[in-house]
Amino acid sequence: MQLTSQDFKNNDFIPDKFTCRGEDVNPNLEISAVPAEAKSLALIVDDPDAPAGDWVHWLVWNIAPKTKTITADSVPEGASQGTADFGKPGWGGPCPPSGTHRYFFKLYALDSMLDLRASNRKKDLEAAMQGHIAAKTELVGLVEVKR
Numbered sequence: 156m157q158l159t160s161q162d163f164k165n166n167d168f169i170p171d172k173f174t175c176r177g178e179d180v181n182p183n184l185e186i187s188a189v190p191a192e193a194k195s196l197a198l199i200v201d202d203p204d205a206p207a208g209d210w211v212h213w214l215v216w217n218i219a220p221k222t223k224t225i226t227a228d229s230v231p232e233g234a235s236q237g238t239a240d241f242g243k244p245g246w247g248g249p250c251p252p253s254g255t256h257r258y259f260f261k262l263y264a265l266d267s268m269l270d271l272r273a274s275n276r277k278k279d280l281e282a283a284m285q286g287h288i289a290a291k292t293e294l295v296g297l298v299e300v301k302r
Contacts, residue, residue: 156290157187158262169296175250180228193220193264204256211240211277216269237275244273249298264290
């Protein structure tokens with residue numbers, strides 16, 4: 156399974172458009188080579204370099220396994236979003252206070268659909284995925300605050 160973006164390469168800088176300094180919308184994501192047995196996909200976007208520890212920017216689950224593209228500023232049809240660390244469901248773009256931060260876009264192929272609510276957080280999603288992960292891939296983007 157592979158996750159790529161036309162907006163940035165793996166371990167490269169995410170354009171400001173997708174951060175709090177720009178339009179604050181999710182970037183385009185391309186999905187390929189999903190295992191045939193996958194019943195759904197889940198996406199976690201987080202920043203392990205945040206001052207308070209891991210900061211969750213986006214949670215999406217029950218993405219149809221036939222999904223090839225998640226376009227900028229959109230959620231795949233039929234998918235659900237969970238509560239990010241900004242306190243609400245949906246994308247919250249990178250907004251590091253200083254230095255260079257890594258943003259991990261982690262995509263999981265699951266052998267089931269998930270029964271979660273918009274109030275659910277990353278720990279709930281990870282618990283629900285336990286024992287159901289058929290494949291995992293990730294894409295890492297960087298954001299730097301220059302002084």
